[in-house]
Amino acid sequence: MEPLRMETQNLTVYYGKNAGVKNVSLPVHDRKITALIGPSGCGKTTFLRALNRMHDLNPIVRIEGRVLLDGEDVYAAGVDPVVIRRRVGMVFQRPTPFPTMSIFENVVAGLRLVGVKDRERLAEVAERSLKAAALWDEVKDRLNEPAVGLSGGQQQRISIARALAVEPEVLLMDEPTSALDPISTQAIEDLLTDLKDQVTIVIVTHNMQQAARVSDRTAFFLNGDMIEYGPTERLFTNPADERTEAYITGRFG
Amino acid sequence: MRDKIYGQLGDRVFTAGLVLLGLAVMLIAGLMAWELGAGGWEAFRSFGFWGFVRGSAWNAVAEQFGAWPFLLGTLITSAAALALAFLPALAAAIAVAEYAPRWLAEAVAYLIDLLAALPSVVYGLWGIFVLVPLVRDHLEQPLFLWSAEHAPALMGVLGPPTGIGMLSAVLVLALMIVPYASSLARDAIRLVPRAQREAMYALGATRWEVVRRVVLPYARGGIFAGVILALARAIGETMAVTMLIGNSGQLPYSVFGPAATMASVIANEFAEAEGGLQLSSLLAVGFLLMLLSLAVNLVADFILRRMSVGEGRK
Numbered sequence: 001m002e003p004l005r006m007e008t009q010n011l012t013v014y015y016g017k018n019a020g021v022k023n024v025s026l027p028v029h030d031r032k033i034t035a036l037i038g039p040s041g042c043g044k045t046t047f048l049r050a051l052n053r054m055h056d057l058n059p060i061v062r063i064e065g066r067v068l069l070d071g072e073d074v075y076a077a078g079v080d081p082v083v084i085r086r087r088v089g090m091v092f093q094r095p096t097p098f099p100t101m102s103i104f105e106n107v108v109a110g111l112r113l114v115g116v117k118d119r120e121r122l123a124e125v126a127e128r129s130l131k132a133a134a135l136w137d138e139v140k141d142r143l144n145e146p147a148v149g150l151s152g153g154q155q156q157r158i159s160i161a162r163a164l165a166v167e168p169e170v171l172l173m174d175e176p177t178s179a180l181d182p183i184s185t186q187a188i189e190d191l192l193t194d195l196k197d198q199v200t201i202v203i204v205t206h207n208m209q210q211a212a213r214v215s216d217r218t219a220f221f222l223n224g225d226m227i228e229y230g231p232t233e234r235l236f237t238n239p240a241d242e243r244t245e246a247y248i249t250g251r252f253g
Numbered sequence: 254m255r256d257k258i259y260g261q262l263g264d265r266v267f268t269a270g271l272v273l274l275g276l277a278v279m280l281i282a283g284l285m286a287w288e289l290g291a292g293g294w295e296a297f298r299s300f301g302f303w304g305f306v307r308g309s310a311w312n313a314v315a316e317q318f319g320a321w322p323f324l325l326g327t328l329i330t331s332a333a334a335l336a337l338a339f340l341p342a343l344a345a346a347i348a349v350a351e352y353a354p355r356w357l358a359e360a361v362a363y364l365i366d367l368l369a370a371l372p373s374v375v376y377g378l379w380g381i382f383v384l385v386p387l388v389r390d391h392l393e394q395p396l397f398l399w400s401a402e403h404a405p406a407l408m409g410v411l412g413p414p415t416g417i418g419m420l421s422a423v424l425v426l427a428l429m430i431v432p433y434a435s436s437l438a439r440d441a442i443r444l445v446p447r448a449q450r451e452a453m454y455a456l457g458a459t460r461w462e463v464v465r466r467v468v469l470p471y472a473r474g475g476i477f478a479g480v481i482l483a484l485a486r487a488i489g490e491t492m493a494v495t496m497l498i499g500n501s502g503q504l505p506y507s508v509f510g511p512a513a514t515m516a517s518v519i520a521n522e523f524a525e526a527e528g529g530l531q532l533s534s535l536l537a538v539g540f541l542l543m544l545l546s547l548a549v550n551l552v553a554d555f556i557l558r559r560m561s562v563g564e565g566r567k
Contacts, residue, residue, distance in 0.1 A: 057454060086457030096452035099562045100470035109466070110456035159452070166456060 004068075005030040005170055005200040006051060006088075011065035013046050013055065020046040023065070024226040026219055028170070033192060033201045035215035035232065037208055039252065043224040044204045048172050051202065052088035053081040069170070086110075089168035093175045095155030097147035104143040106158050110166035125165050132198070133161035134191050153184025160191065164199070171195070173203040177210065189214050208248055212236050220244045286543060293537025295529060305537060311502035311518075313527065318534035320515070320541055322504045327514040327545070329505060330419060330494065331487035334426035335434075338483060342431045343476065346438035351464055362439060369432035377496030380425040385497065388424070389416030393509050412510030419505060419512045422498040426490060430483035437482060441475020442468055474561035481553035485546060491516040515542040 006028035013021040021043040028034050036044040046055075053074060055061040066073045074084045097106050107126045108116070116122060126143070130136040135157040139150070147158050156176060163171055173192075177185040192201060192214045205211050211218050212232060219229040220241075228235060228244045239245040246252055296318055297305055308319015345365060349358045393414035400407040412418060445468045453467045469476070499511020500521045513521070515538050526532040 052455065054451065054455065057451070082457050082459055085455055090451075090455035092448060092452065092455075094448060096448045098449065098452070098467060098470070100473070109453070112466070113456060113458050113462055162452075162456065 002032070003030045004028060005070065006202075007068045008047075008051070009066040009068065011047070011050060011063070011067060013043070013050050014062040014064070015046075016060050020224055021050065021221075022224040024221075026226060026229060028200060028202055029217065031196055031198075031200055032216040033196055033203060033214055035211035035218045036202065036204045036221060037206075037211045037218060037247075038221035038227075039247065040206070041223075042221040044221045045174055046224075047221065048174055048202060048204050049090075051170070051172055052085050052090055054085075054090065056081050086114075086166055087168055088170045088172060089163035089166065090172045091156070091159050091163050091174065091176050094179050095152055095159050097150070097155050097158050099146070099148045101147060102144045103139050103147045103150070103158065106147040107161045107165050109162055114166075126161075129161040129165040132164050132191075132195065133157040134187055134194075135161060151184070153180050153187060156180060156184065156188065157191070160188070164195075168199060170200045170202065173201065175204050175206055178206055185210075208236075220247060222247070286540070289536050289540035289543060293533055293540045295533035296537040299530060305534070306541065309504050313522075313531050316528070316530050318530065318537075320534075320538050322502060323513050323515040323518045323538060324541065324545075326419075326498070326505050326512040327488055327516070327542070330423050330426055330498070330512075330514055331484055333419075333423045334430055334487045335480065335484050337423065337427035338431045338434060339480060342434035342479070342483070343438055345431070346435045346442055346476075347464060347469075349435075350439050350442040351460070351468065362436070365432045365435050367432075368428070369436070373429065373490060373492040374496075376425050376429055377493040380421055380493060380497045384424060385416035385421050387416075388421050389414055393420075410507045412507035414509065415499075417497060417499045417511060418507075418509045419498060420508050422494045422512075422514075425493050425497055426487050429490060429493065430486050433486050434476075434479040434483040437479030438472065438476040441472035441479070444475070445471045471562050474557055477553070477557060477560055481549065481557075485549060488546060488549065489516055489542070491520045495520045515539075515545070 004027050008024055008026050011021060011024045011026075012019055024047060026034075026047075036047065038044050049055055050063060051067055051074075055063060063075055067075060069084065069087065073079070074081075074088075098109060101109065104122075104126055105112075107129050108122045111122060111125060116125075127136060127140075130139060135154060138154060147155065150158065156179075160171075160176070177188050180188070189210065192203070195201065203211075203215065215232045217230065218232045218235045220227045220235065220239075220243075222243055228239060228241045230240070235244065236248055239248060299305075300308055300319065305318065305320055306324065307321050308317070309321040310317040310319050311322060312318075345361065349362045349365075353361060393411070393416060397408065397411055397414040400411060449467050449471055450463050453463045458466065494514055495517040498513060498517055500513050500517060501511035502513060502518070503511075505512035519535050519539055519542075522531070523535055526535055
């Protein structure tokens with residue numbers, strides 16, 4: 001039995017009165033890639049954002065059930081969402097470089113938050129994170145230039161490097177390649193496979209081929225329900241539920 | 254191709270109308286500058302342009318006129334008012350846009366905007382009846398009495414403790430320009446994309462860290478634009494300042510003492526100006542005021558271009 005890094009137990013997420021995610025129990029295995037697939041509006045992004053308490057920023061959202069990180073409920077009383085977000089990082093659908101910061105400052109932004117000032121340490125982390133995000137060779141000579149001068153694919157890898165720099169235990173990725181061209185997408189998919197040894201990844205994707213290529217486990221969501229979960233290969237070759245089969249064979253969504 | 258798309262009659266009429274209106278604005282501004290310059294020509298000719306700008310005597314009887322006391326008065330009062338108003342205005346903008354619950358935010362924002370709608374003569378009256386006695390009785394007189402006893406040398410610098418003077422004018426001016434700085438800053442802060450904030454939250458930032466490291470840098474262009482608008486407002490403010498500043502043609506020599514600004518001297522003396530040279534000198538002051546405003550706006554525009562944050566590479 002592989003160890004679990006995170007786990008949701010009967011997780012329900014309400015937007016006002018509507019449940020965007022209904023009663024989902026999903027294990028997230030340590031240092032594996034878990035993919036969440038499903039048609040638009042199925043609740044996969046809503047589910048993802050519940051894992052690092054991003055919904056706290058929206059007052060109309062209400063959470064029921066439990067989200068365990070190393071066995072502890074991240075929604076328990078007295079748990080600081082800021083601490084959770086340091087341990088569970090996130091990369092968004094669109095690249096979000098901070099436009100007033102250089103490439104270097106973007107990557108170390110999370111370290112600045114915890115008060116790291118040592119220049120050597122910052123430089124070392126920036127290099128390691130940019131290498132991990134497969135961007136070092138492209139930007140090493142212009143670390144002090146604005147990050148918004150980079151291409152979309154490079155900007156997204158900046159976002160990944162930035163998330164990795166704080167050494168999160170889990171990295172949540174919300175359709176990280178949907179705004180990118182095929183070559184940048186390829187670069188990021190390769191990257192995911194390399195990152196797997198260091199960090200647990202949960203990735204939401206619209207693209208079934210991507211889920212099949214990169215993930216170890218896949219969960220299929222539909223209308224807020226988790227329909228099916230299993231090893232990626234099994235789910236794609238031999239789905240247990242006919243709705244999963246309908247989706248992966250392209251009959252809807 | 255171009256003619257096919259834009260050649261329709263309606264488009265042509267619309268374009269022509271826009272061009273005419275745009276030209277009219279430029280024409281009117283040019284005419285105003287011309288009128289002021291021509292009216293002030295006699296003063297500039299008598300004293301020389303720089304002689305008039307740097308001249309510190311303003312004496313209608315001796316027919317000696319120089320704009321320096323008023324130029325200084327304008328620069329000092331508006332800079333001081335801006336220095337006083339900036340942080341409270343920014344703090345109010347952050348509180349309204351980021352922290353306050355919606356009902357409170359809307360009420361506060363509305364009240365701040367209302368400050369801009371009050372006629373400046375009302376500020377002037379409030380200054381005369383409320384602020385001036387307050388400043389006089391609780392600040393200037395105690396200080397004056399103290400210095401009379403312990404440091405007589407200071408008395409000349411402090412000026413007479415009447416309450417009327419630069420300090421009161423600056424305080425009222427600061428209050429008047431808060432809404433200009435604040436509402437532009439507020440709008441700029443509200444326009445910072447949610448994705449930017451979320452990206453910083455996702456790194457484990459607290460709310461204040463998000464404001465400091467993402468929101469304020471991103472909104473800096475709008476915040477700066479508000480500062481410039483407030484400064485321009487302070488430079489041009491006439492009524493309230495005229496009512497409070499004491500209207501002295503001498504060089505401003507102390508914080509409490511009377512002084513005058515370019516706008517206030519025009520308002521104060523225009524109606525009773527005798528003789529061509531005094532009138533011409535007042536028009537020349539108006540011309541300089543226009544130049545000053547233009548210079549402030551040009552510099553601001555230049556800085557703003559470098560500060561503004563776009564959406565990245567396009």
